[in-house]
Amino acid sequence: MIYSRVLRQHLFRIGHGDPEAAHERTLATLARLGRHPRLVSLLHRWFGADAPRTVFGVRFPSPVGLAAGMDKDGLALPAWPALGFGFVEVGTVTRQAQPGNPRPRLFRLPASAAIINRMGFNNAGAEALAARLHDLGPLRTPLGISIGKSRATPAAGAVEDYLEAFRVLRHHGDYFAINISSPNTPGLRALQDRAALDALLGALRAEATVRLLVKIAPDLTDHAIADLLDVCAVHAVDGIIATNTTLARDGLAPADAARAEETGGLSGPPLAARALAVVDFVARETGGRLPIIGVGGIATPDDATRMFDAGASLVQLYTGLVYQGPGLVRKINRAALLRR
Secondary structure, eight states, rough: HHHHIIIOOOOHHHHHOHHHHHHHHHHHOOOOOOOTTHHHHHHHHHHHEEEOEEETTTTEEEEEOOOOSSSTTTTTTTOOOOOTTTTTEEEEEEOBBEEEEEOOOOEEEEEGGEEOOOOOOOOOOOOHHHHHHHHHHHHSSSSEEEEOTTTOOHHHGHHHHHHHHHHHTTTTEEEEEOOOTTTTTTTTTGGSSHHHHHHHHHHHHOOOOOOOEEEEEEOOOOHHHHHHHHHHHHOOEEEEEEEEOOOOOOTOOOGGGGGGGGGGGEGGGGGGGHHHHHHHHHHHHHTTOOOOEESSOOOSSSHHHHHHHHHSSEEEEEEHHHHHHHHHHHHHHHHHHHHO
16 A cells, blocks of 8 residues: 555656666665665565465475566565565576667556566676675575577577576576567567477576476467477476566557557556466466466456466566555465465
8 A cells, every 4th residue: 555655656756757767776775675684574574475385396485476577687686585575586687798678668558557668688697697696695585597598699599598598597596487488589489489499498408407497478379389388398398487578469548558559568467368368278288287387467366366276386476566566465475375
């Protein structure tokens, strides 16, 4: 309540309403908070929840995670568990540091409680993330690391590019999310095709035995998803993250029509129905045997419950956190407790 009435309004005014400036200010604040263990413990007593579940061999203190993109470079990792998150996914990180697309590249659609982004994998690079994780030492919750293709790398070099990022970070993640579905890096989504994905997963599996998850786009047809799942089965992928942002613009409020023309991936409630349908399809196609992290349009505890009912083992938040604040994490965790 305090968040929606006071803090959100303040954040939305930062930088004359620049969403990326607000994002940067929030991360800086959380990074400072994370350096004060007593404050972290105090917040954790309020927002945290003991709703553990074990998925692909990892014990998660709660089923609600922070989606990739919110804290790409792991700047505020000690703070996120204090807000009730049971795991955090950093990245998407690339082998080399890259600035991403030109600003402005992040847009709020407040009438739809949605966001459009075309960030383009802006990050400090795999070496910088590995150094930060080394300095931090063991974390309070499991860590996922999302890796992607560098923009400058041609399609022919994609496999080696992913491998180089993975080699730098391999000892730091509880799982690795293979991002082949962002709409903001040219040619990236072509890696979801059967042959390209087979080569990529084969190379990663040959490198080491780690937990690999594949993050898929909501814009794939059911036939394309089924093909992708076949390849994942061949390479014993540990899970699917469904879904990334969408290129569709369905379900937006009329007041957001002007912003709807921005290029990039859409997230938030307009994506919810499609993300839920993909989770349901993956669960049915795999007979419930492949763990799924459901992400996309989760703005209420009921949204999360529908994801769990459709077959998700865990869920992740991004846009819902922006609009609803950490109270949403607390509410979903409490709802998960009631379902036990």
